[in-house]
Amino acid sequence: MKSLASAALVLTTLVLSSCQPVNPRVSTLWTNIPDIPGYVENFNASQTQWQILIRYKADPARELRTPGIKADLVISRNLDSRTFRSKWTSMSFLFERGGVAKSEFYPDLLNLGSDGGTPLLLPLSFDLPIVVFKKGSLPDPDGLYFSLNFLKDASQHFDDTTPIGFHRFKISHRWS
Helix, strand or coil: HHHHHHHHHHHHHHHHHCCCCCCCCCEEEEEECHHHHHHHHHHHHHHCCEEEEEEEEECHHHHCCCCCCCCCCEEEECCCCCHHHCCCCHHHHHHHHCCCCHHCCCEEEEEEEECCCCCCCCCCCCCCCCCCCCCCCCCCCCCCCCCCCHHHHHHHCCCEEEECCECCCCCCCCCC
């Protein structure tokens, strides 16, 4: 899935797309997603021009509704509400001069975070696949995912026993 690479690229590009200052600049990021700090630490260690300071917020959407200082970046769920549209800055610069291609995102998801064609939010996903197949070993799925029945049928002939035990074996998503 494109999501992990896109997330790292977006985070890196968000920060690097501005001019490069002599002293490191710091941007604050609010998030409640546990996967984000690893990417941020990797980004911070990879360069010295810009650093990201992470602030955990249990509910960033609620924090955005309260008065006070806001974050420079917010990575969270449920930010696509019309309530927040006025709080977001156009992300068009990422596609125009930031090195991010719109083709890296699912068009429908990118459009959900847009207002009148202006991208305000970028979709990120940190969902990893739990079943991985060697390329070409199975036909391409009709949609984005294989159905459970398809996986069951495809796994029927996967077991491969040898005199000393299994060489390959399958798992079942329906085992209790």
